Structures are given as C-alpha cells and as structure tokens.
Amino acid sequence: MSSGAGNKPSAESVKTLLPGSTIGILGGGQLGRMMANAGSAMGYRFIALDPTPDAPCGQVSEQIIAAYDDREAARELAKRSDVITYEFENVDAEVAAMLMAESYVPQGSELLYTTQHRLREKQAIEAAGVRVAPYSEIRSVDELREAVGRFGTPCVLKTAMGGYDGKGQWVIRSEGEIVEAYETLSRAGVQLVLEQFIRFDKELSVIAARSPQGEIKAFPPAENIHVDNILHLSIVPARIGEDVQREAERLAMRIAEGLGVVGLIAVELFVTADGELFVNELAPRPHNSGHYTMEACRTSQFEQHVRAVCNLPLGDTALMSPVVMVNVLGQHVEPLLALMARQDESAERLNVAPKVHLYGKKEAVFKRKMGHVNVLAPTTDAALEWIQETNIWKV
Numbered sequence: 001m002s003s004g005a006g007n008k009p010s011a012e013s014v015k016t017l018l019p020g021s022t023i024g025i026l027g028g029g030q031l032g033r034m035m036a037n038a039g040s041a042m043g044y045r046f047i048a049l050d051p052t053p054d055a056p057c058g059q060v061s062e063q064i065i066a067a068y069d070d071r072e073a074a075r076e077l078a079k080r081s082d083v084i085t086y087e088f089e090n091v092d093a094e095v096a097a098m099l100m101a102e103s104y105v106p107q108g109s110e111l112l113y114t115t116q117h118r119l120r121e122k123q124a125i126e127a128a129g130v131r132v133a134p135y136s137e138i139r140s141v142d143e144l145r146e147a148v149g150r151f152g153t154p155c156v157l158k159t160a161m162g163g164y165d166g167k168g169q170w171v172i173r174s175e176g177e178i179v180e181a182y183e184t185l186s187r188a189g190v191q192l193v194l195e196q197f198i199r200f201d202k203e204l205s206v207i208a209a210r211s212p213q214g215e216i217k218a219f220p221p222a223e224n225i226h227v228d229n230i231l232h233l234s235i236v237p238a239r240i241g242e243d244v245q246r247e248a249e250r251l252a253m254r255i256a257e258g259l260g261v262v263g264l265i266a267v268e269l270f271v272t273a274d275g276e277l278f279v280n281e282l283a284p285r286p287h288n289s290g291h292y293t294m295e296a297c298r299t300s301q302f303e304q305h306v307r308a309v310c311n312l313p314l315g316d317t318a319l320m321s322p323v324v325m326v327n328v329l330g331q332h333v334e335p336l337l338a339l340m341a342r343q344d345e346s347a348e349r350l351n352v353a354p355k356v357h358l359y360g361k362k363e364a365v366f367k368r369k370m371g372h373v374n375v376l377a378p379t380t381d382a383a384l385e386w387i388q389e390t391n392i393w394k395v
Helices: 030-042 071-079 093-102 110-115 118-127 141-151 175-186 242-258 301-309 330-340 345-350 380-390
Strands: 022-026 045-050 062-065 083-086 135-138 155-159 169-172 192-196 200-210 216-218 222-227 230-236 263-272 277-283 323-329 353-358 369-376
Touching: 022 030, 022 071, 030 045, 030 301, 045 071, 062 071, 071 093, 083 301, 093 110, 110 118, 118 135, 118 192, 118 242, 118 277, 135 141, 141 155, 141 175, 141 192, 155 175, 169 175, 175 192, 200 242, 200 277, 200 301, 216 242, 230 380, 242 263, 242 277, 263 301, 323 330, 323 380, 330 353, 330 369, 345 380, 369 380
Parallel strands: 022 045, 022 083, 045 062
Antiparallel strands: 135 192, 155 169, 155 192, 200 216, 200 222, 200 263, 222 230, 230 323, 263 277, 323 369, 353 369
C-alpha cells in the first residue's frame, strides 16, 4: 500500500451527512463508545465492528462481532453505514483500502498509512514544517551503536509500528544496553527508530479537528503527566505561557492542514525549559488526553469528530471551566465506586465537580484503562487537591 493520491474523497464526492445517518466505527472500544454517545445525542445511529463480544461501544450501539481483518464483516459494516470512521489507528491497511474503494471513508487511508509507522509519521511532520526530535532509522546493532554515539544517552529505541502506553520501546541509558535493547525490540520483526532524548519541562497535547471543506479548529492544550508510561493526568489550562499555548495550537492546526486530516488529530508535544516545542507523536482519532473536553469545553472532542466526518460546521472549542482529567485504571475501580456511594465531603469543601466516566469493560485488570474522571473546579490546583485527597490514585 502506498500513500499516493486517491486515498481521500475528491471534492465532488464529499458528502454532508445529517442526523439520522448511520456512522460505522472500525473498533468498538471506549473511544467508539464515547463517540456513539455524543453522536446519538445529535440524532446519529452507530454500528461498530469489533472482535470482542459486548465491547464498550457495542453496549451503546449495534455491533458486528468479527476480526478487524475480516473483509466480509467490513463489507457488512459498509453496507449498513452511510459513513465509516475509526477509533484507533492500527486498522488493517488492506481492509481500510477496500472500504475506501467500496464505501465512504472521508478520513481516507493515507493518514492511517502514515501514522501507523513512526518513520513515515516523522517524515510527514517534518514535511509540514514542524520539528521533531532528531531520529535515525536502525537496521543493525552497528547502526544503533553509531546512532547512540551521535545522540548520547539517554536515548529511546522504538519499534516503528505497534507501540502504545510505553510498549515497544527501550530507554537506552548506557552503551552496555545497546545489544540487549536491539535484540529485544528487533524480535517483533518491524523497523526500529532511535530518537534523541529531549530534556523536556512539560508534555503537552493538542487535539485539532479538520472538516472535508478545510475548516480547522484546535482545543486548548492539555498538560499531560504520565505514570509508568500510561497517561495519568491531563491538566487544562496547561501551566504554560500564552505564547507557548498559541504556538502549540498553531503547530497542531498546521499538521492537520499539511496532512489533509479529516476528523481529529491528536498532536503530542514536548516543551523544553526555554519554551521550544517538539512534536513527539500523532494519533488520527479521539485521544485520551482530550477527554477533558467532554464537560469542560463547549464542544467535546467526540462531537467535534462526528461533526468533521459528517461535514458539519465545527463546534466552538472554548474552555468553560478549569479541569483535570484523571485516568481510572483497573486498580482504581473499587475505591472509585466506594467513593461514588458516599457523600464526598472533599468535593463540597473544594467546590469541585467530579464527573465519572466508566467504559463498561468486564474485567478490571491492573493498569488497564477502565474509565476517567473529569474534575471541574475553580482552579486546577483545587482539582489536583481533590485527586490527592481521595487516596484512589495512590493504589
């Protein structure tokens, strides 16, 4: 599969789909669930393709239970949908290309092809005129040793495909780790890329949306804090200067325009101590760090995605309240449910409003994302204080 022309609908074939239309989703996880909830409120119908029976999205929409590479199931999804979107980027490329030919997929397959592969993604970001951390393709231990010599340690070796939440990567902290890091990650049989370690002050993300007619809007940047390579907190407004905020939004919109995005693109960035911005990764879909928009913005990221793929005017992205989004992992579910069943004196005292979102996953597995809480507050400090006082996230 190539990333050439023909992967996006032409101007003549762009459709405006009004409520009452059916939106098909490749993937039936929590992102699909929240998309279906937002779109159903607008009057759209949804059907998801996912191999897991009673998947999170399948609980609030119709579901076709089949593997993602099942071409006949994908054809069934196409037959029952007016438009098709996806909730995660590791969609089978051949199925995506087939759907492009046989149904209406305004996001196209080109963006999937680009963002499924770290090297292609970095090249596309650079082509849009935006900086990424210095990197090098790695095809042997000798190449890795040479690149580590250039970048210095620490540096980060990653698989070009398939990594998420810290998987598929190795932080090389000394030359003694080079051989083990290469042998461990090369077992996956995919290309490797080494990235220079950016000594960042903060991690940010910006969710931008673009419609087929070229309208682009960005949500306010979120300041993200990770624990064990899993997103823990998204703090909005981010604790950065206005100039950095504006530049982060500008870069996200520039990438959305340069890559011809339809729908959402999540742009993850590093901010150095002197305010320089480097793009780390992209995700062409709703994103965990954008969940704060569900209550804190005039338009949620999920409604915005529906608006974009259906070619409606994009919604207002203004922030209505300071907010901290905190992820709920498997080990947090029981204490959160216990808190929900009693009077929350900390919330009353701090004047915060915790909004709980649980995804309907059957088994609360340790470190598995089970939900999130959006803590609306007079200040982000008050929200962070509530999170600290609950003791839930110390588990």
